[in-house]
Amino acid sequence: MTISLAKNASVSLKKEGGDALTRIILGVGWDVASSGFFGKVLGGGGGGSIDLDASCIVFDADKEVLDNVWFGQLVSLDGSIRHSGDNLTGDGDGDDESIAIDLDKLPLEVESLVLTVNSFRGQTFDKVKNAYGRVLDGRTNRELARFDISDTGPHTGFILASIKRDGGKWTFKALGERAGGRTVRDLAPAAAALV
Template sequence: MGISLKKSESVSLAKAAQDGLSHISLGVGWDVAKKGFFGGLLGGGGDIDLDASCITFDADKTVLELVWFGKLTNASGTIRHSGDNLTGEGDGDDESIVIQLDKLDSRVEYIVLTVNSFRGQTFDKVANAFGRVVDARSGREIARFDISDSGPHTGFVLASLSRNGGQWDFKAIGERTGGRTVQDLTGPARAIL
């Protein structure tokens, strides 16, 4: 298990990885919130369709590219999305985004990981949500951010990666927002950088 981060905490990926880091996976997982004696579903729904996405920015905080379930790779193929999970069922990462850090366009200074509810289901219907960064070559978890922030919002700016002297830092953000698509979350993502 990697370093457990709280909101606004960060970690240097180079220091945490020790043996160099060229490929990472940003994973997101969640479950449907349960309540009541028999574990009835909150709000009566059965599945929660959250979407993990990433937004790349340059040094001026201009959006370069979006990678999400509707566009599974960036133009150079250095960022790849695992595909859309419509339910949140199962253990581990429900959606993940693999990034080749060593081959990214040199203009990319920031990468922001967002989560949104495409169907408009709110985060008060979500439980056990997390974001994590994994060394994609070894499968070792480097850092994890458990999300306990439920509420009536439909979007979440989860975390960011930023260049730091040629290396990358991972920061847990945990900022609630509205929006049902990654395009809706670009403004809030830019604002936190």
């Protein structure tokens, strides 16, 4: 059963049997909103596109950035995090971009991961519909939690969620914070303040 998360809600990352997950997938999907003349001009409905980018920022316990995984670097330096590749349009069903994480392979200095979404071309999130972030069991592809991010306003960045080390376990938290910025590097300071 999927848990639908509200802002600041958390869920412990466990398998159905209660064991800790070792692999997860963070998926992000979206469609272009269409609204009359401006929707057509900005890409709604008529084959237009919005280039949202899912990214993962890796932090240590001091909130220093250790690594970024995004369309410009599809694999983390240690190989534990892998990005599916850049979707420039949001076309199609299901996840438009995803990030696979092998939690067991993360170095010990990694304290938290933050999933962000930004609009590379500067289009704002009020031009997006059906947008979501979700976390899946990386072995079974079973959806564990979903967080709706549509209609969040006229901003270009969104700090979606964090995954934080909690003893020997990991916790997924829906953050839902609006931000400004067109790349993952633009969003890193705001993300650090939330972990």
